Amino acid sequence: MSTSPAASRAGAPAEGRALRARGQRTVRKLLDAGVDVLATRGYHAARVDDIVKAAKTSHGTFYLYFSNKEDLVRALVRDVGETMAAHADTLGALTPDDAGREELRRWIADFGGMYRKYASVIRSWVEAEIDTHEFGHLGADVLGGFAAVLTDRIATSGAPVEDAGNAAVVVVAMIERCNYYASVGQIRSDPDELADSLARAAHLALFGAA
Amino acid sequence: MSTSPAASRAGAPAEGRALRARGQRTVRKLLDAGVDVLATRGYHAARVDDIVKAAKTSHGTFYLYFSNKEDLVRALVRDVGETMAAHADTLGALTPDDAGREELRRWIADFGGMYRKYASVIRSWVEAEIDTHEFGHLGADVLGGFAAVLTDRIATSGAPVEDAGNAAVVVVAMIERCNYYASVGQIRSDPDELADSLARAAHLALFGAA
Amino acid sequence: MSTSPAASRAGAPAEGRALRARGQRTVRKLLDAGVDVLATRGYHAARVDDIVKAAKTSHGTFYLYFSNKEDLVRALVRDVGETMAAHADTLGALTPDDAGREELRRWIADFGGMYRKYASVIRSWVEAEIDTHEFGHLGADVLGGFAAVLTDRIATSGAPVEDAGNAAVVVVAMIERCNYYASVGQIRSDPDELADSLARAAHLALFGAA
Amino acid sequence: MSTSPAASRAGAPAEGRALRARGQRTVRKLLDAGVDVLATRGYHAARVDDIVKAAKTSHGTFYLYFSNKEDLVRALVRDVGETMAAHADTLGALTPDDAGREELRRWIADFGGMYRKYASVIRSWVEAEIDTHEFGHLGADVLGGFAAVLTDRIATSGAPVEDAGNAAVVVVAMIERCNYYASVGQIRSDPDELADSLARAAHLALFGAA
DNA sequence: TATGAATGAGCCTTCATTCAT
DNA sequence: AATGAATGAAGGCTCATTCAT
Numbered sequence: 001m002s003t004s005p006a007a008s009r010a011g012a013p014a015e016g017r018a019l020r021a022r023g024q025r026t027v028r029k030l031l032d033a034g035v036d037v038l039a040t041r042g043y044h045a046a047r048v049d050d051i052v053k054a055a056k057t058s059h060g061t062f063y064l065y066f067s068n069k070e071d072l073v074r075a076l077v078r079d080v081g082e083t084m085a086a087h088a089d090t091l092g093a094l095t096p097d098d099a100g101r102e103e104l105r106r107w108i109a110d111f112g113g114m115y116r117k118y119a120s121v122i123r124s125w126v127e128a129e130i131d132t133h134e135f136g137h138l139g140a141d142v143l144g145g146f147a148a149v150l151t152d153r154i155a156t157s158g159a160p161v162e163d164a165g166n167a168a169v170v171v172v173a174m175i176e177r178c179n180y181y182a183s184v185g186q187i188r189s190d191p192d193e194l195a196d197s198l199a200r201a202a203h204l205a206l207f208g209a210a
Numbered sequence: 211m212s213t214s215p216a217a218s219r220a221g222a223p224a225e226g227r228a229l230r231a232r233g234q235r236t237v238r239k240l241l242d243a244g245v246d247v248l249a250t251r252g253y254h255a256a257r258v259d260d261i262v263k264a265a266k267t268s269h270g271t272f273y274l275y276f277s278n279k280e281d282l283v284r285a286l287v288r289d290v291g292e293t294m295a296a297h298a299d300t301l302g303a304l305t306p307d308d309a310g311r312e313e314l315r316r317w318i319a320d321f322g323g324m325y326r327k328y329a330s331v332i333r334s335w336v337e338a339e340i341d342t343h344e345f346g347h348l349g350a351d352v353l354g355g356f357a358a359v360l361t362d363r364i365a366t367s368g369a370p371v372e373d374a375g376n377a378a379v380v381v382v383a384m385i386e387r388c389n390y391y392a393s394v395g396q397i398r399s400d401p402d403e404l405a406d407s408l409a410r411a412a413h414l415a416l417f418g419a420a
Numbered sequence: 421m422s423t424s425p426a427a428s429r430a431g432a433p434a435e436g437r438a439l440r441a442r443g444q445r446t447v448r449k450l451l452d453a454g455v456d457v458l459a460t461r462g463y464h465a466a467r468v469d470d471i472v473k474a475a476k477t478s479h480g481t482f483y484l485y486f487s488n489k490e491d492l493v494r495a496l497v498r499d500v501g502e503t504m505a506a507h508a509d510t511l512g513a514l515t516p517d518d519a520g521r522e523e524l525r526r527w528i529a530d531f532g533g534m535y536r537k538y539a540s541v542i543r544s545w546v547e548a549e550i551d552t553h554e555f556g557h558l559g560a561d562v563l564g565g566f567a568a569v570l571t572d573r574i575a576t577s578g579a580p581v582e583d584a585g586n587a588a589v590v591v592v593a594m595i596e597r598c599n600y601y602a603s604v605g606q607i608r609s610d611p612d613e614l615a616d617s618l619a620r621a622a623h624l625a626l627f628g629a630a
Numbered sequence: 631m632s633t634s635p636a637a638s639r640a641g642a643p644a645e646g647r648a649l650r651a652r653g654q655r656t657v658r659k660l661l662d663a664g665v666d667v668l669a670t671r672g673y674h675a676a677r678v679d680d681i682v683k684a685a686k687t688s689h690g691t692f693y694l695y696f697s698n699k700e701d702l703v704r705a706l707v708r709d710v711g712e713t714m715a716a717h718a719d720t721l722g723a724l725t726p727d728d729a730g731r732e733e734l735r736r737w738i739a740d741f742g743g744m745y746r747k748y749a750s751v752i753r754s755w756v757e758a759e760i761d762t763h764e765f766g767h768l769g770a771d772v773l774g775g776f777a778a779v780l781t782d783r784i785a786t787s788g789a790p791v792e793d794a795g796n797a798a799v800v801v802v803a804m805i806e807r808c809n810y811y812a813s814v815g816q817i818r819s820d821p822d823e824l825a826d827s828l829a830r831a832a833h834l835a836l837f838g839a840a
Numbered sequence: 841t842a843t844g845a846a847t848g849a850g851c852c853t854t855c856a857t858t859c860a861t
Numbered sequence: 862a863a864t865g866a867a868t869g870a871a872g873g874c875t876c877a878t879t880c881a882t
Contacts, residue, residue: 022862044254048856058864063857127337140396160419166407169397174384186350187379197376205411209370209418232845232881257872268847273874442841464674468877478843483878547757560816580839586827589817594804606770607799617796621835628839629790652860652866677851688868693853 011071013064027065029055034072039120043073043127074138077125080118081142087114088149094157096207105199108175111146112191115179123183147172159206171202219285221276237275239265244282249330253283253337280338284348287335290328291352297324298359304367306417315409318385321356322401325389333393357382369416381412431491433484447485449475454492459540463493463547494558497545500538501562507534508569514577516627525619528595531566532611535599543603567592579626591622639705641696657695659685664702669750673703673757700758707755710748711772717744718779724787726837735829738805741776742821745809753813777802789836801832 019027033055037046048069052062066072091107094100115122125139150168154161161167175198181187182194189197220229220237229237243265247256258279262272276282301317304310325332335349360378364371371377385408391397392404399407430439430447439447453475457466468489472482486492511527514520535542545559570588574581581587595618601607602614609617640649640657649657663685667676678699682692696702721737724730745752755769780798784791791797805828811817812824819827 020862026862047854059857059866060859060864061862064862068856143396162410163407166399166403167411169391170384170388170407170411173387173391174380177383177387178380181379181383186353189376193376197373197380200372201377201380201415204418205415207419208414227844230844236845258874259872269849269874270847270876271845274845278873440841446841467875479845479878480843480880481841484841488877563816582830583827586819586823587831589811590804590808590827590831593807593811594800597803597807598800601799601803606773609796613796617793617800620792621797621800624838625831625835628834629837647865650865656866678853679851689853689870690855690868691866694866698852 011066011075013067013071023065026055026057026061029057030062030065030072031076034076035120038073038076038124043124073121073124073128076121077138080114080121081138083118084111084114084142085145087111088146091149091153094153094159094206096157096159100157100207101199101203104203105195108198108202109191109195111175112179112182112195115176115183116191119183123180126180143172143176154206157206160208161206167206171205174198174201219289221281221285223273223277223281224275233275236265236267236271239267240272240275240282241286244286245330248283248286248334253334283331283334283338286331287348290331291348293328294321294324294352295355297321298356301359301363304363304369304416306367306369310367310417311409311413314413315405318408318412319401319405321385322389322392322405325386325393326401329393333390336390353382353386364416367416370418371416377416381415384408384411431486431495433487433491443485446475446477446481449477450482450485450492451496454496455540458493458496458544463544493541493544493548496541497558500541501558503538504531504534504562505565507531508566511569511573514573514579514626516577516579520577520627521619521623524623525615528618528622529611529615531595532599532602532615535596535603536611539603543600546600563592563596574626577626580628581626587626591625594618594621639709641701641705643693643697643701644695653695656685656687656691659687660692660695660702661706664706665750668703668706668754673754703751703754703758706751707769710751711769713748714741714744714772715775717741718776721779721783724783724789724836726787726789730787730837731829731833734833735825738828738832739821739825741805742809742812742825745813746821749813753810756810773802773806784836787836790838791836797836801835804828804831 014023014027030051033051034046036054037050041047041050046069048059048062051069051072052059055062062072066075087110090110092103094104122139147165147168150171151164154164154167159167178187178194178198182189182191219241224233224237240261243261243263244256246264247260251260256279258269258272261279261282262269265272272282276285297320300320302313304314332349357375357378360381361374364374364377369377388397388404388408392399392401434443434447450471453471454466456474457470461467461470466489468479468482471489471492472479475482482492486495507530510530512523514524542559567585567588570591571584574584574587579587598607598614598618602609602611639661644653644657660681663681663683664676666684667680671680676699678689678692681699681702682689685692692702696705717740720740722733724734752769777795777798780801781794784794784797789797808817808824808828812819812821
């Protein structure tokens with residue numbers, strides 16, 4: 001039902017101390033419950049009460065490990081962010097030919113896979129990004145990381161774009177948003193098809209027709 | 211300070227009755243105040259109290275015209291949505307040459323202009339779209355309208371894309387998201403530059419190099 | 421739909437001044453509307469807004485003739501009370517024979533007729549009698565009047581009861597409450613049958629078997 | 631000051647979970663406070679705030695155990711209703727002689743005792759019975775129970791009444807209403823005297839003179 | 841005389857957080 | 862380490878009453 005990203009990390013209250021096995025199990029239960037609740041109710045509608053109920057634990061216990069709801073989500077977002085950031089680097093060299101497009105496609109497809117896996121957490125940071133800047137920054141950092149990697153690859157690829165940074169942002173935007181559309185059901189296309197469309201468009205946007 | 215979209219529309223409670231001049235002025239004051247408050251606090255953090263204070267009116271008055279915050283935002287979103295939808299149709303024929311790109315650029319720039327003008331309302335519907343499906347639908351409808359127009363133009367342009375619908379979605383996604391990035395300050399680029407980058411990328415993605 | 425009792429009497433604000441034809445019409449409209457609304461919503465749930473809507477007039481107008489909701493209901497209750505009080509006196513001499521029971525039956529049946537006619541107003545005073553003592557007193561006065569008349573007739577009838585006053589109260593209680601049960605549908609019996617049962621029980625209670 | 635009927639029962643929110651000692655004490659405090667507040671202010675005028683103040687607890691706590699004022703009163707009424715219903719059955723065989731009247735008197739006196747004990751709750755259900763049909767039904771059920779038992783006893787007593795059901799209703803009406811009059815001070819008579827008057831009248835109404 | 845608009849006190853309910861055991 | 866209970870600030874909504882035209 002729920003796939004907590006790393007579940008290895010508790011929030012502020014638990015920061016300093018070493019958790020014994022039982023404590024770690026409780027933290028994981030809470031994080032998993034958080035993922036479930038975020039998925040069903042969304043960030044703003046999620047109540048601590050929902051989470052502790054889903055985790056079959058108590059309010060008191062929740063605050064033993066997290067200082068508040070935000071803290072739990074932050075832990076979640078942090079983990080997801082790191083996982084995704086780690087992935088950004090896997091993008092290889094970009095070339096104008098089919099091999100380049102294939103590489104791009106692989107990268108995009110992987111991004112999509114992660115997006116689907118962590119959709120509820122990612123949507124939370126999108127939802128929260130306006131009022132709570134911290135999450136926004138976290139999200140921005142992740143996307144910024146993607147854009148940075150892509151900027152580098154574009155710059156070294158000799159693609160005939162005016163400004164590699166701008167081009168990268170545009171491509172990241174299209175990838176992110178299409179995955180979002182798909183995740184909320186605003187468009188209906190299977191992962192492969194989506195990756196195809198995105199890779200083709202992105203490759204064309206960077207290199208033009210072969 | 212605030213630019214209410216059309217400000218002609220009250221919510222459910224005022225639906226049946228005809229408003230006199232004074233009532234209409236009050237509705238407009240409330241809508242304008244709503245825009246301001248959404249801009250500063252965001253949808254979720256906005257309280258009815260903030261809005262009536264900004265409108266220099268009373269709680270009771272608010273509920274005379276809107277059944278709650280959601281109702282007011284709905285009126286706002288509706289107007290913005292209609293304004294934007296009306297704009298979608300202005301896209302002319304797309305061609306592989308510079309004229310085609312110019313046309314696309316104009317359309318994109320206009321979209322950006324509206325996006326900037328109504329940013330607070332649009333962000334609200336993005337923010338609200340997860341828990342309140344109605345707003346999501348409204349947003350989806352608007353974007354769907356853009357995608358539909360674009361699909362049509364792509365289909366009749368003879369662009370060498372595999373699926374006009376998919377291509378249109380990708381392009382709309384990139385346009386929307388980049389404007390969003392710009393509006394929340396996640397990227398820093400002036401409107402012209404943004405429109406340029408988007409138009410170039412979109413045109414390339416559709417037609418490849420000239 | 422509504423049968424306002426006398427509709428001749430406005431509330432406090434209109435007390436001193438003479439109403440012209442139009443004003444009188446408005447008062448009547450409001451009183452009639454009051455009866456309707458009390459019938460459908462009950463005293464506590466009735467809002468001034470309901471009444472003015474039913475009367476097709478405005479809030480401002482309402483307060484031109486009544487100082488508040490209570491005032492309107494008071495006028496209604498007063499009229500009903502007077503009408504009923506006037507009726508109490510019509511009870512003739514009570515005798516142990518069939519003629520006496522017939523007379524009692526007539527009186528009870530007439531009471532029932534009025535009860536049915538003014539049910540919504542009467543229910544209002546029952547409903548209001550706990551918190552607003554004034555209405556309670558009004559209701560008590562009416563019932564007190566009935567009891568007084570009955571006490572007198574019992575005393576002069578030579579009925580073998582220990583205390584005429586107590587007996588009268590018991591009989592009034594049974595008459596009132598049964599009509600109430602019937603009016604709210606708690607018992608289902610037609611007026612004639614109800615009057616029969618009550619007259620028989622009351623006559624027996626006063627005089628025993630013939 | 632307050633005599634909560636059974637005080638064993640919480641409202642909807644506490645339905646599922648088992649309450650510990652402290653929670654049970656709190657529920658009882660709230661129910662007792664409810665009884666007090668109903669007695670002093672009546673159902674409609676009672677505010678949740680009054681109840682929590684009287685119970686020396688907080689708003690939040692109230693909603694931990696009851697979903698609203700109605701819910702608390704429902705619990706109260708339910709208990710009173712059950713207590714009274716249980717009592718209805720204690721009525722023994724009715725006979726035309728003095729023993730029969732004595733039995734009736736005992737039953738009536740017991741009813742009066744309970745009425746006095748639970749007066750505030752009973753008045754609440756009378757007060758509330760018009761708008762909230764549920765309470766009305768509860769009250770009707772209780773009275774219906776009394777009437778049913780009485781109907782049975784009348785039917786098996788060979789009393790010369792035309793319709794046992796009608797006669798029972800009439801008697802229940804007189805008992806209920808006289809107790810009500812006494813409880814709101816509309817008549818002034820001590821319990822014994824009241825029971826005497828009622829028993830005599832009821833017995834006569836059923837069996838006529840000895 | 842009539843009316844639509846405005847007001848704001850009053851009450852209700854939720855939920856994040858703390859506390860005692 | 863865990864838990865059930867308690868708290869109260871925050872915000873929502875209604876409706877009787879007043880006001881300006």
